[in-house]
Amino acid sequence: MERHLTCHLELSAAGSAELVLAIATAQDVPRSAESLVVTAGGDPVTPEELVEDHGTRLHRLFVDAGPVVIDYAATVSGLAEPAPVTAVDRLRYLRQSRYCEADRLAPTAAAEFSGLTGTALLAAVIDWVNARLTYVSGSSTGTDSALDTLLARQGVCRDFAHLSIALLRALGVPARLAAVYAPGLTPMEFHAVCEALVDDAWWVVDATRLAPRQSLVRVATGRDAADTAFLTSYGAPVELVGLEVTAVAEQFALDDQATLTQLR
Incomplete structure (x- = not known):
């Protein structure tokens, strides 16, 4: 499967700042072409690349006051290997995190999903979140948590993912957030999905059901959106003046929600 990805960012810095980007495909994604071009105040800048857990590639740069333009492009040829499973991951992704209050949602999770385990539990949680939330662009803020989303009954992709993650963790299932390029997504932007550890493998699930999971391309992986933001500044x-993301797959698979799928 060949996928073509681009990201165009336009920023305006009020003064000296450190920028950290998470817009490049993860380290293990098979790329046949890739470029990252950055200018600050019209001058070229070469970011420093840093690699985090799970192959997340960060690009760090320092800028002064003025405009910053960032252009990333990649062609992904083939599929990445399935994400490995480690003992540390099993522990890390059961813990509480900023946006996923598994402890506060534990009574709800126990009441709604009593008696379910394994893949049946995973399917039930995703169906439940999909049925109770409405996708509304711009309906949430950067500080909304899983509990906020449940009370509001609406959100965007990260909110759907946070609620899915929190419920699964509350039920003893390690779960994490993956930021991805999503061919077929409308409106096109960066996308957030949930990965859950069931039967010794990481399975990707998406309660928004807005893009086929088989075409997703991993960018960043972490506990929640705090670990996977496409732009962080200090x-x-x-x-953020402008953002344009494109993701095109030459061949789409028909996503059967009943089928287990890994992020490749």
Whole structure:
């Protein structure tokens, strides 16, 4: 499967700032072509690449006041190997995290999914979240948690993923968030999905059901959105002026929600 990905960012820095980007495909994704071009104040900048857990590639750069333009492009040829499963991951992704209050949602999870285990539990949680939330662009803020989303009954992709993750963790299933490029997504932007550890493998599930899981491309992986933001800045305020993401797959698979799928 060949997938073509681009990301165009326009920023405005009010002063000296450190920027950290998570827009490149993860380290183990098979790329046949890739480019990252950055200019600050019209001058070229070469970011430093850092690799986090799960192959998340960060690009760090320092800028002064003025415009910053970032262009990333990649062609992904073939499929990545399935994500490995480690003992540390089993523990890390059962813990509480900023946006996924598994402890506060534990009574709800126990009441709604009593007696279910394994893949049946995974399917039931995703169906439940899909049925109770409405996808509404711009309906949430960067500080909304899984509990906020459940009370509001609406959100965007990260909110669907956070609620799925929190419920699964509350039921003893390790779960994490993956930021991805998503061919077929409408409207096109970066997308967030949940990965759950069931039967010794990481399975990707998406309660929004807005893009075929078979075509997703991993960018960043972590406990929740705090670990996977496409842009983080330190220092002077940085305004996001423009964002354009494209993701195109030459061949789409018909996503059967009953089929277990790994992020490849």
